[in-house]
Amino acid sequence: MPQLLIICGYLALLLILGLGASRLFRGTSQDYMLASHSIGPFLLLMSIFGTTMTAFALVGSTGEAFKEGVGVYGMLASSSGIIHSLCFFLLGVKVWKLGKKYGYRTQVQFFRDRLESRWIGAVLFPVLVGLVIPYLLIGVMASGTVINKVTAGTIRDGQVVGGTFEEGTFPQFLEQAKNPRSDAPASFTYGSQGGVPKPLASLAICGIVLIYVFLGGMRGTTWANTFQTLVFMILGLVTFVVIAWRLGGQESFWASLQMASNSIPIEKLTRTHIPPEKFFTYMLVPLSVGMFPHLFQHWLTARSAESFKLPIFAHPLFIAIVWVPCVLIGAWATSDLISIPPPVAANPNAVLPFLVKQLAGPVLSGLLTAGILAAIMSSLDSQFLCLGTMFTEDVVRPFYGQRSLSDRQQLLIARLFIIGIVALTYALSLFEPRRVFTLGVWCFSGFSSLFPLIVAALYWPRLTKQGAYACILAAAGSWLWLFCASDFAAQANFTVNIPVPTAIDLDGYWQLMPVAAMIACSTVTMILVSLLTRPPSQATVDRFFPKT
Amino acid sequence: MKPAYGVWGLILLLIIAHQDIWFWEDTTLVFGFLPIALAYHAGISLAAAFTWYLATQFCWPTDQEPSVQRKETP
Numbered sequence: 001m002p003q004l005l006i007i008c009g010y011l012a013l014l015l016i017l018g019l020g021a022s023r024l025f026r027g028t029s030q031d032y033m034l035a036s037h038s039i040g041p042f043l044l045l046m047s048i049f050g051t052t053m054t055a056f057a058l059v060g061s062t063g064e065a066f067k068e069g070v071g072v073y074g075m076l077a078s079s080s081g082i083i084h085s086l087c088f089f090l091l092g093v094k095v096w097k098l099g100k101k102y103g104y105r106t107q108v109q110f111f112r113d114r115l116e117s118r119w120i121g122a123v124l125f126p127v128l129v130g131l132v133i134p135y136l137l138i139g140v141m142a143s144g145t146v147i148n149k150v151t152a153g154t155i156r157d158g159q160v161v162g163g164t165f166e167e168g169t170f171p172q173f174l175e176q177a178k179n180p181r182s183d184a185p186a187s188f189t190y191g192s193q194g195g196v197p198k199p200l201a202s203l204a205i206c207g208i209v210l211i212y213v214f215l216g217g218m219r220g221t222t223w224a225n226t227f228q229t230l231v232f233m234i235l236g237l238v239t240f241v242v243i244a245w246r247l248g249g250q251e252s253f254w255a256s257l258q259m260a261s262n263s264i265p266i267e268k269l270t271r272t273h274i275p276p277e278k279f280f281t282y283m284l285v286p287l288s289v290g291m292f293p294h295l296f297q298h299w300l301t302a303r304s305a306e307s308f309k310l311p312i313f314a315h316p317l318f319i320a321i322v323w324v325p326c327v328l329i330g331a332w333a334t335s336d337l338i339s340i341p342p343p344v345a346a347n348p349n350a351v352l353p354f355l356v357k358q359l360a361g362p363v364l365s366g367l368l369t370a371g372i373l374a375a376i377m378s379s380l381d382s383q384f385l386c387l388g389t390m391f392t393e394d395v396v397r398p399f400y401g402q403r404s405l406s407d408r409q410q411l412l413i414a415r416l417f418i419i420g421i422v423a424l425t426y427a428l429s430l431f432e433p434r435r436v437f438t439l440g441v442w443c444f445s446g447f448s449s450l451f452p453l454i455v456a457a458l459y460w461p462r463l464t465k466q467g468a469y470a471c472i473l474a475a476a477g478s479w480l481w482l483f484c485a486s487d488f489a490a491q492a493n494f495t496v497n498i499p500v501p502t503a504i505d506l507d508g509y510w511q512l513m514p515v516a517a518m519i520a521c522s523t524v525t526m527i528l529v530s531l532l533t534r535p536p537s538q539a540t541v542d543r544f545f546p547k548t
Numbered sequence: 549m550k551p552a553y554g555v556w557g558l559i560l561l562l563i564i565a566h567q568d569i570w571f572w573e574d575t576t577l578v579f580g581f582l583p584i585a586l587a588y589h590a591g592i593s594l595a596a597a598f599t600w601y602l603a604t605q606f607c608w609p610t611d612q613e614p615s616v617q618r619k620e621t622p
Contacts, residue, residue, distance in 0.1 A: 082592075270574070320594065
């Protein structure tokens with residue numbers, strides 16, 4: 001029960017923060033969506049970092065390290081430190097400059113001008129929203145799992161002991177679930193286990209984030225992001241120390257660390273099961289930040305170009321601070337120092353909350369859970385806000401005309417659309433869960449496949465409208481095709497296999513991440529179609545590529 | 549050579565250094581607790597932070613403050 005009270009207290013604090021930001025809200029859609037371009041370096045760093053570090057970074061990385069070992073850090077964390085900052089440097093600053101100069105609020109507005117195409121949004125908007133949904137799904141799923149596991153009891157001799165709620169407190173469909181590895185009927189042991197049922201917990205988190213986003217807009221979201229980023233970084237480090245000490249069980253922290261790491265099985269210390277070419281192509285996944293619509297919006301909130309400097313060089317450091325402890329914790333969970341029960345081992349998303357629950361006391365585990373939820377919610381809020389902005393700016397305003405809707409009407413429409421998308425995501429979260437990490441990689445891969453489009457739009461004057469359409473359709477088509485081939489992310493280690501001579505690779509093929517195929521497909525299509533079609537007008541080229 | 553070329557060279561070097569096939573099967577624990585695959589890549593993160601700091605100092609574009617060319621939207 002103390003865990004649940006602390007979690008509720010934290011959520012109440014967030015609502016107060018949203019309320020505080022709403023008092024500073026200037027009442028215009030410009031302030032609601034872009035905080036009137038007033039965000040300085042520190043807030044920009046915290047909001048960008050908080051937005052990119054989602055459930056994927058805490059819950060997903062720990063779960064994936066539990067399954068695949070310490071190689072997970074190199075696969076996505078260190079590569080993100082290089083690639084994310086590269087995107088902020090080469091794309092973020094330029095986008096901010098154009099956004100400030102021409103008044104853009106969304107990606108589609110920029111592409112509409114740059115490509116001289118009024119209808120580019122009709123193709124790009126559904127693709128972007130379609131890719132944001134799995135990203136939202138990660139947060140919604142993970143928040144339910146985290147709250148459930150921390151408030152649940154433990155399983156002894158097949159029975160649930162010490163849960164927050166007795167069996168029968170909630171309706172049966174909320175309390176019981178099937179073991180994904182057997183045909184046995186649904187049971188309480190594989191269901192809520194005496195914790196807050198996942199569907200209820202996810203619903204509560206969606207509701208809280210919706211309320212503070214609606215109250216505070218971009219300003220409230222930035223404040224909440226900064227607060228939550230600080231919370232999850234500090235509590236994340238506390239979690240690491242507590243788990244290391246309790247798991248190692250030695251007198252000193254240092255000796256406990258060594259004991260815990262010495263117990264990691266050898267296969268989790270090496271990367272023998274990860275083909276080097278797969279590892280290499282993982283580096284293409286972080287290119288996704290170049291096309292995240294919510295990050296695009298955060299870039300536009302900057303007060304000046306100088307505001308980008310701190311996020312550019314501090315981002316890799318912050319990634320290390322969050323990911324190194326999470327990956328170590330996931331690897332420690334594979335050791336014989338702790339017994340992971342089958343329901344948890346079957347769901348890697350539950351590994352971190354399970355360890356927190358087992359190894360920290362009730363009060364501390366409540367606080368640490370608040371830290372994990374902070375990471376999850378600091379991404380959900382930006383995504384919610386961004387969806388509303390995109391719908392208003394890219395669909396409603398072009399349809400109704402620039403001046404026919406009042407600010408109030410625009411805000412109302414944005415909010416209704418956000419609620420619709422959140423309801424859809426929530427409904428999807430009720431189906432059979434996927435690994436947060438796997439789903440995250442698919443979602444990021446989709447955005448990465450659109451990366452060539454933003455690079456060409458900013459740096460290649462020869463990019464044409466037709467080339468851009470072809471690029472988007474090729475990216476979306478290849479993503480859909482490969483996603484279906486992976487059984488909708490159910491095959492966690494799905495790769496695209498390219499035959500090569502055995503002299504090059506003994507296996508006779510290279511195992512590449514699907515993102516490599518998608519980027520190749522979208523890039524080649526974009527370049528070929530652009531070169532075969534009429535170049536953009538000189539006025540547009542002069543506008544976006546002024547001679548210095 | 550201009551410092552900017554050196555910084556972009558460092559970034560390219562980081563991307564190459566990231567493919568550390570030489571530590572693929574190494575089970576060494578650095579300081580007795582940090583698996584070498586993790587320690588090496590944590591080092592890559594620190595090196596990336598330093599390199600990007602250099603980039604903001606030596607490669608920063610000089611024409612980044614635009615004049616606003618539009619009427620304020622509501």
